[in-house]
Amino acid sequence: MWGVGNLIGPALGGLFAQLGWWRGAFGLLVVVGLVLAFLSRSALSHQADAGTQHPPLPWLSLILLTLAAGMFSVTSVLPRGLWTIGGLLAGVALMVVFVLRDRTASSTVLPKFTYLKGNKLKWIYLTLAALSAGAMTEAFIPLFGQELGGLMPLLAGFLGAALSVGWTISQLFSVNLDSAKAKRAVRLLGPLLLALGLLAYGLLKQQSADGWLVLLWAAILFVSGAGIGMSFPHFSVAAMSSTDDEEEGRKAAAGISTTQLIANAVASAFARILVNLGAPSVVDSARYMAFGIAAVALLGAIASFVSLRHSKPNSSV
Known part of the structure; x- marks a missing residue:
């Protein structure tokens, strides 16, 4: 896949x-994405179990992960030198904080046993x-x-x-x-x-x-x-x-x-x-x-x- x-x-x-017509590629992606979103919603609705209790979304972990990815993206357009180094360090720091948060949270992005010692x-x-x-x-x-x-x-x-x-x-x-x-x-x-x-x-x-x-x-x-x-x-x-x-x-x-x-x-x-x-x-x-x-x-x-x-x-x- x-x-x-x-x-x-x-x-x-x-x-x-x-x-x-390079902008057309992005337009095509939008159309395909909308079609797939509709098909996915239809497929998943038939598989959903109304009695199943789903855990809450790990909002803080997701926010930290988004900030880390965003920091790396922003760093790519910063002036070279200390700005680049600072941006990279900030991105790495946010990734570390994400891992620390995710390993102790009740609802996680990755499976909880990912963080178990020896696993x-x-x-x-x-x-x-x-x-x-x-x-x-x-x-x-x-x-x-x-x-x-x-x-x-x-x-x-x-x-x-x-x-x-x-x-x-x-x-x-x-x-x-x-x-x-x-x-x-x-x-x-x-x-x-x-x-x-x-x-x-x-x-x-x-x-x-x-x-x-x-x-x-x-x-x-x-x-x-x-x-x-x-x-x-x-x-x-x-x-x-x-x-x-x-x-x-x-x-x-x-x-x-x-x-x-x-x-x-x-x-x-x-x-x-x-x-x-x-x-x-x-x-x-x-x-x-x-x-x-x-x-x-x-x-x-x-x-x-x-x-x-x-x-x-x-x-x-």
């Missing part, structure tokens, strides 16, 4: 830009967040394709989708893995492959790139996306299997999408900060973004290693 969505987005955006779920969520952050580079790859590779908007959009093509194709093969050892291996190798791919992508950036180099960028992005796709489904299963309690398992599954949304909001703003730090040089902007998100992916690999240490050696999750 996420891979296909990230595949269609850049390609469709490139098509609208090629036609000179592997927190490390699984952190790895999923790092993998999701890697996909956020797609927002800027078409720009670099146009500015550094001389691509027309439509082709630049397809270049941006290369990462998601790798994600989608590798996931189709990865879900068929049966061996517990293989599943554990891809959970560790996936984030590492993403980190190495983005590192190589940044190192190969140059002005007025030849066609063969642009194709090499696409191949590297494909491999980077394969790192996401090979490991993502197995982290999802590991999250859902992190508890024997059926109700808590459902909460853990719901937390996967929550983690992705949080990561998407924060990582896209962080990537924008890195791009702006490199300005006015487009090459530096591309490298800063690639290296910065590669570092995030490397942290995800470390979190993956820790989560595997908390798993039983012969366990498939």
Whole structure:
């Protein structure tokens, strides 16, 4: 679902830009969003149980999370230097306060047992967040394709989708893995492959790139996306299997999408900060973004290693 969505987005955006009607892409999103909202409301109304008591929304945690994402976004347009450092520190501080609040609140954004000592779920969520952050580079790859590779908007959009093509194709093969050892291996190798791919992508950036180099960028992005796709489904299963309690398992599954949304909001703003730090040089902007998100992916690999240490050696999750 996420891979296909990230595949269609850049390609469709490139098509609208090629036609000179880029605002139409946002209009289309509004229409599609309204249709999906109506369909979702209709579908959920049939599943709702009138006798079920739903916990209150974790308003304070949600406000803190929104403020953190907003701070990262605002930092991307602040003057470089102390303002940028201050904005980043403020965003990180708000994320820390969010975690402290969420772990003690009666109603939480993430499942309560995420914060229990010795539970592997927190490390699984952190790895999923790092993998999701890697996909956020797609927002800027078409720009670099146009500015550094001389691509027309439509082709630049397809270049941006290369990462998601790798994600989608590798996931189709990865879900068929049966061996517990293989599943554990891809959970560790996936984030590492993403980190190495983005590192190589940044190192190969140059002005007025030849066609063969642009194709090499696409191949590297494909491999980077394969790192996401090979490991993502197995982290999802590991999250859902992190508890024997059926109700808590459902909460853990719901937390996967929550983690992705949080990561998407924060990582896209962080990537924008890195791009702006490199300005006015487009090459530096591309490298800063690639290296910065590669570092995030490397942290995800470390979190993956820790989560595997908390798993039983012969366990498939």
